[in-house]
Amino acid sequence: MLLIAGTVLVKDMPLTIGEVKADRELLMVNGYRIPCAQGTGAMVSAALATTEHLGLEPPHVLLAGDTGRGSGSRDIYEYLIENVVGLSPTVLALHYCLPDMALTGKLCEAVARCARRPVMIADAASMYAAKAAGLAREFDIFTPDSSEIAFLADPDATHPAYIARHLFDTAVADIPKLVSAAYKCKGATRLLLVKGATDYIVHDGKIIETISEPDVPALEAIGGTGDTITGMVSAFASAELEPHEAAILAARANRMAGKYAEPTPATRVGVVVRQLPAVYRNHLCHWSGVCYSEGVQQ
Amino acid sequence: MSLLKRRKPSFEGGGLVLFMDVGDAMRAEKVLKSARYAVKLVAPPPELRRGCDLAVAINLVEQPGIERVLGDKETPYVQVAPLKAGTSDLLDIVKTTDFSDWTMVKAGNMKLTFEKDSGIIVNTSGGGCPDIPHLHAELVGKRLDQAPRPKDIGFTLCALMLDLALEESLNLWQGDEK
Numbered sequence: 001m002l003l004i005a006g007t008v009l010v011k012d013m014p015l016t017i018g019e020v021k022a023d024r025e026l027l028m029v030n031g032y033r034i035p036c037a038q039g040t041g042a043m044v045s046a047a048l049a050t051t052e053h054l055g056l057e058p059p060h061v062l063l064a065g066d067t068g069r070g071s072g073s074r075d076i077y078e079y080l081i082e083n084v085v086g087l088s089p090t091v092l093a094l095h096y097c098l099p100d101m102a103l104t105g106k107l108c109e110a111v112a113r114c115a116r117r118p119v120m121i122a123d124a125a126s127m128y129a130a131k132a133a134g135l136a137r138e139f140d141i142f143t144p145d146s147s148e149i150a151f152l153a154d155p156d157a158t159h160p161a162y163i164a165r166h167l168f169d170t171a172v173a174d175i176p177k178l179v180s181a182a183y184k185c186k187g188a189t190r191l192l193l194v195k196g197a198t199d200y201i202v203h204d205g206k207i208i209e210t211i212s213e214p215d216v217p218a219l220e221a222i223g224g225t226g227d228t229i230t231g232m233v234s235a236f237a238s239a240e241l242e243p244h245e246a247a248i249l250a251a252r253a254n255r256m257a258g259k260y261a262e263p264t265p266a267t268r269v270g271v272v273v274r275q276l277p278a279v280y281r282n283h284l285c286h287w288s289g290v291c292y293s294e295g296v297q298q
Numbered sequence: 299m300s301l302l303k304r305r306k307p308s309f310e311g312g313g314l315v316l317f318m319d320v321g322d323a324m325r326a327e328k329v330l331k332s333a334r335y336a337v338k339l340v341a342p343p344p345e346l347r348r349g350c351d352l353a354v355a356i357n358l359v360e361q362p363g364i365e366r367v368l369g370d371k372e373t374p375y376v377q378v379a380p381l382k383a384g385t386s387d388l389l390d391i392v393k394t395t396d397f398s399d400w401t402m403v404k405a406g407n408m409k410l411t412f413e414k415d416s417g418i419i420v421n422t423s424g425g426g427c428p429d430i431p432h433l434h435a436e437l438v439g440k441r442l443d444q445a446p447r448p449k450d451i452g453f454t455l456c457a458l459m460l461d462l463a464l465e466e467s468l469n470l471w472q473g474d475e476k
Contacts, residue, residue, distance in 0.1 A: 007428040009435060038423065039431035068363065068429025068453035069334070098428055098454065099359050101311065124426025125359070125456070132312060145424065147407045156384040158312040159359055160407035161455040164386040168406070220395075221402045221411040223423040223434050265400040265411045266420035 002238035003087060004047060004231070005062040005080060006040030006095030006124070007072045013065030015075040020044055020061045022052075025270060029061055036270040039096045042224030043123070046231030047093075049276040050253075053284070054239050060089070070098035077103035081110045084118075092118040093234040094126030095227070099159070101133035108138040119237045122189075123230040131187045132158035141243050142189045143230045146175060146196045152188055153181035175200055176207060191243040193233060195226050199251040203244050211251045216258035224269030229254045232276075245288070252287055253279050311357025314342055315364065316376040318349030326354050329371045335364060345383060348376040355381070359427060362461075363453035389459070392466045403467045406459035410437070410467055417442045417471045419464075425456035433460055442468045 010032060018030040027034040027044055036045040040063065047059045062079060066072030077100060084092070084107070092111070104126075111117060120139040122130050127142050131152055136142065144152055150167040151160040170178055175194055182188040183205040194200040197217070201209040219225045229250050236246035253276065260275035261267060285291035317323040323339060330337045335356065342353040356364055361378050368375055395402040400420060402411040408430075411421045418441055422434045429452040437445045442464065449461040 009428075009431040037431055038434045041431070066428035067432040068427065068457065070336075070357075070360070070428070070453075071334075073428055096426055096428055096431065098357070099426075100357065125428070126426070128359075128426060145407070147404070147424070151407070154386070156380075156382050157386065158380060158382065159455045161389055161459050162358075162380055162385050162387075163389060163406070165389065165391060168389060168391060217395075218397065221397065221400070221409060221421050221423060223421050223438075225423070264420075265397045265402060266413070 001057065001087070001089045002047065002051070002059045002091045002093070002234055003062060003089035004040070004044055004059050004093045004095065004234060005076050006043065007066035007076065007097050008034050008040050008063050009037070009067060010034060010065045011067060013063065015062070015064045015072070015079055017062045018060065019058050020048055021058065022048055029063060034063065036273055038223030038269060039227060042227040042269045042273065043095050043231035045270070045273045046228035046276060047235040049273060050232050050235035050280070051238070053277060053280040054235070056235070056239060059235065066098065068098070073097035074100065074103065077107060081106045084110050085113050088114060088116065089118045091121065091234055091238040093121040093230065095230065096124045097126055099125040099129030099132065101129055104129040104133050104135055108135050111138070119243070121230065121234050121237065123227070128159055134186065136187050136189055139189045141191045141193065141233060141237070141247065143193045143195060143226070143233060145226055146194070149175060149178045149182060149194050153178040153185065155185040155187070179207065180205065191247060193229065193247040193251060195229055201244055201247045201251070208244060209248055211248065211255065214255050214259040216255060216263065218263045218265045218267065219258045219272070221265035222263060222267055222269055222272065225254065225258065225272055228269065228273060249284070249288055252283070256283060311355065311359065312381050313356045313358030313361060314340070314346060314379050314381055315354040315356055315368070316342060316346060316348045316379060317352065318374070318376055320350045320352045322374050323350060323352040323354060326368060326373045326375060329373050330354065330364060330367060333367045335360060335367070346379050359454050361455055362449055362458045390462065392462060394470070401467070401470060403463045403470070405462035405466065408456060408459040408463050410460060410463040412442055412467050412471060414471070419445055422460060425460065427454035427456035429453050430456050430460070433457060442471050
């Protein structure tokens, strides 16, 4: 089971867990409608498009409404701490939340008690909390963008707003240098997907792949197009691909979906997500060697 | 259906509010707890001590919301500081990208893009705190000078970086208008 946990902007939505379904432009979970917008909604939408194409069970999601005060975030952490052993997900992907270092620590302790340790993925503020708490190595995959890799490379920062100025400057010019620094200060996971003008796939400090085509600069301005990558990585990981394979496919698919969408900086992320079925039909077999015909693996 | 057994919130958050006198610190703790922030009175490390030897430990990510509550309740404080020695100052630099009809302004981990002619905010991206999708919904489609300020309606450091991007966007757009 792929379990995605994160906050959504549906005000007053209580903690809810369940299988996610698509309902036209929205996501449906236990009767709640979630927009495919920047954040966890975009991530889940991309993960669902991926599992649908692969003929896999849809993602399970653990969601709570939270517009910044943190109560929904704490509900998510606490529920996972109490229940992750029983839920026994194969992949646990953590996303938007109010970062809480203490609760992240307790969650990692709980995960260690799982009979089979899930693949642990973190993005957004869940990644901030894991790094700030010194727990990056308890996770398998982080998916930072260029400013966030600067944060992972700063041994003292607990949030990207407090990174050293020279690292922020370096984030534009020299990602490999920041990658190296992030591993040195133990701010990185075994597998990193650094999202940007060029996507870097890094395994144990070594850059094993770079992806820069198709080049769709407008994607950087569109809120949620980093979230979609993390959703796809999570879904591919739940298909038991190796983390680096999942990351490479996700980066390629996101760029191609961007190309199909012909976006401007004013485009919404939902337009990009809607391209994923066509991207997978046209390219996934060629990229991965894993080919499907009418839901049957060949 | 209740999914939870409620626990006391934690406060290992990496930030301190510093005060000139003990009374202010004790009042701040009460004010912040009333506003449902997880905080605790602590002794600040010597290198951070500014006035008295009492501080309020906070989750640093919540700095903007906490400063707003203290301001609203007229509770004086010296500053909010990261607890970890060696932490840099809050980022105050921005970078811009020209997309022909649009400009994207990046501050820290946040980006805001506006249409040059109209000043309409067309997108925000980046970040990862729970107020960011809410701010995206509140800002997109509004003109820069009519949009709510993220520092006024957001709660986190991501919101503060988005506010910095908005401020710079306003400066750029209004500069072009003149």
